Amino acid sequence: MHPEQLQILRKLQSLTVSDISAFALKNPLKLTPAQLIWTANQLHFREKIAKKIPSWSEVESLISPATLSIEQSSSEVTAKYKADLFTGDTCLDLTGGMGVDSHFFSQVFKNVTYVEQNTELVKVAEHNFNQLKANNIKLINQTAESFLAESNKHYDLVYLDPARRSKHGGKVFFIQDCSPNVVDLLPELLNISDNILIKYAPMLDIKAALKSLIHVQKVIIMAVENDVKEALYLIKKGAGFPIIETVNFSKNGKQQFTSSFQHETEITVIFSEPKTYLYEPNAAILKAGLFKTLSEKYSLSKLAPNSHLYTGDNFHPDFPGRKFRVEKVEKFDKKSLRKQLKGSYANISCRNFPLKPDALKKLLSYQDGGNQYIFFTQSELGEKIVIFTSKASDK
Numbered sequence: 001m002h003p004e005q006l007q008i009l010r011k012l013q014s015l016t017v018s019d020i021s022a023f024a025l026k027n028p029l030k031l032t033p034a035q036l037i038w039t040a041n042q043l044h045f046r047e048k049i050a051k052k053i054p055s056w057s058e059v060e061s062l063i064s065p066a067t068l069s070i071e072q073s074s075s076e077v078t079a080k081y082k083a084d085l086f087t088g089d090t091c092l093d094l095t096g097g098m099g100v101d102s103h104f105f106s107q108v109f110k111n112v113t114y115v116e117q118n119t120e121l122v123k124v125a126e127h128n129f130n131q132l133k134a135n136n137i138k139l140i141n142q143t144a145e146s147f148l149a150e151s152n153k154h155y156d157l158v159y160l161d162p163a164r165r166s167k168h169g170g171k172v173f174f175i176q177d178c179s180p181n182v183v184d185l186l187p188e189l190l191n192i193s194d195n196i197l198i199k200y201a202p203m204l205d206i207k208a209a210l211k212s213l214i215h216v217q218k219v220i221i222m223a224v225e226n227d228v229k230e231a232l233y234l235i236k237k238g239a240g241f242p243i244i245e246t247v248n249f250s251k252n253g254k255q256q257f258t259s260s261f262q263h264e265t266e267i268t269v270i271f272s273e274p275k276t277y278l279y280e281p282n283a284a285i286l287k288a289g290l291f292k293t294l295s296e297k298y299s300l301s302k303l304a305p306n307s308h309l310y311t312g313d314n315f316h317p318d319f320p321g322r323k324f325r326v327e328k329v330e331k332f333d334k335k336s337l338r339k340q341l342k343g344s345y346a347n348i349s350c351r352n353f354p355l356k357p358d359a360l361k362k363l364l365s366y367q368d369g370g371n372q373y374i375f376f377t378q379s380e381l382g383e384k385i386v387i388f389t390s391k392a393s394d395k
Contacts (some may be wrong), residue, residue, distance in 0.1 A: 010055050024101040025295065045070060052076065053100060061131045065124045069098045074161075077249050078222050078230055082197065090154030092193070094144040094180070095161045099125035099137075101199075105159065106134045113155075117143040119216075128348040131175040144180045148188045158189055161199040175200060175209050186235070190215070196235035202228040202287055206244075207261070209233065216242040223248040231287075244316025246284035248320060255320035257285055259293035267292035271380040272301035272311060274326050274387050278375065280349070283323040294320075302361070307352040307377045315392060324373055324389035332384035338364050351377045353384065 029037055045064030048394065050057040053076040064070070083104040091101045091109040096116035106112045114137050116122050122141045129137050140147060162178035164171060176183050182198055189196050200209065202221065210216055217239035220232040226248060241262045248255040269292050281294055291308055295301070298319060300310040315323070330336070342365040348357045353376040360376065375387040
């Protein structure tokens with residue numbers, strides 16, 4: 001870090017900056033345009049990591065990489081989860097980026113090798129690792145492909161987080177279009193490690209990825225507060241049918257569920273009208289598509305093939321998702337519903353229903369919030385129904 005940048009950071013510690021735009025307009029530190037841009041990036045970085053990587057936000061001398069690197073980096077909760085899956089002496093991170101994953105891997109591995117092709121990112125990561133006292137990370141400024149071509153060392157774990165944007169900046173939808181292309185690199189990767197962990201964006205199709213990759217032992221779908229963040233593929237030589245594991249980190253704890261696509265195809269689901277309780281799976285399970293296995297595990301019926309809402313007369317406090325007690329069920333009737341809901345408070349969810357919550361809000365004139373949870377969906381026979389519920393508790 002340049003001395004002038006360090007001086008600016010020290011001055012910022014005494015300021016309470018809640019609005020970056022207002023800070024830039026007032027320019028209380030009388031910064032030059034170049035300094036102001038750099039400082040605004042630091043403030044944005046500080047704001048982001050306070051929520052995304054809380055332990056980093058406690059170290060005031062960290063500096064910001066490019067904004068895109070912050071957006072694409074792992075969060076602390078997902079990076080810690082990945083690190084806790086492994087132990088060993090050596091870890092190779094072939095797509096180092098901002099360095100979040102390398103940092104948390106360094107807490108469980110004796111030595112971590114961070115490889116990154118972007119020179120500026122390497123400089124930022126080196127500074128930040130020093131401030132974080134992560135002294136067991138070796139940094140290499142090189143592409144993953146060239147590093148693999150020159151390396152013959154064996155690692156206990158190789159980790160990759162391929163870039164999911166084309167050369168022109170557009171999003172890509174197939175793993176072969178990500179950079180580096182792991183499909184092409186797999187033979188080399190398996191020569192240097194028995195454990196390959198690949199992070200892909202959840203938008204990429206899981207089944208399509210499994211057709212392209214070999215030796216996948218496990219797929220892990222991770223969500224934070226019901227928002228799917230990552231899809232991980234653990235590759236081990238000789239692996240058979242992959243296990244599908246879902247994890248949702250919420251304020252109330254960690255929800256986990258495990259099955260396989262093979263088992264999913266062997267199950268027959270029972271359908272029924274809403275019973276005493278209604279269950280809505282978390283986003284990680286919905287992304288994984290483990291709909292039948294979930295029904296079997298908790299002995300629940302589905303409302304309809306495409307609704308992905310479950311029902312039963314027994315309460316399951318460990319169900320991986322939201323749980324509700326059914327108050328009443330009605331056919332969808334605009335006039336009747338408008339009379340009931342106009343001016344009242346409700347939390348609306350739509351599953352396999354032609355109208356979205358915003359359209360229903362305009363149509364029925366309710367306010368968001370309160371203790372009433374209403375599901376707009378369809379029955380097995382395609383009839384539009386409305387399910388009035390309240391949050392269920394095992395107390």
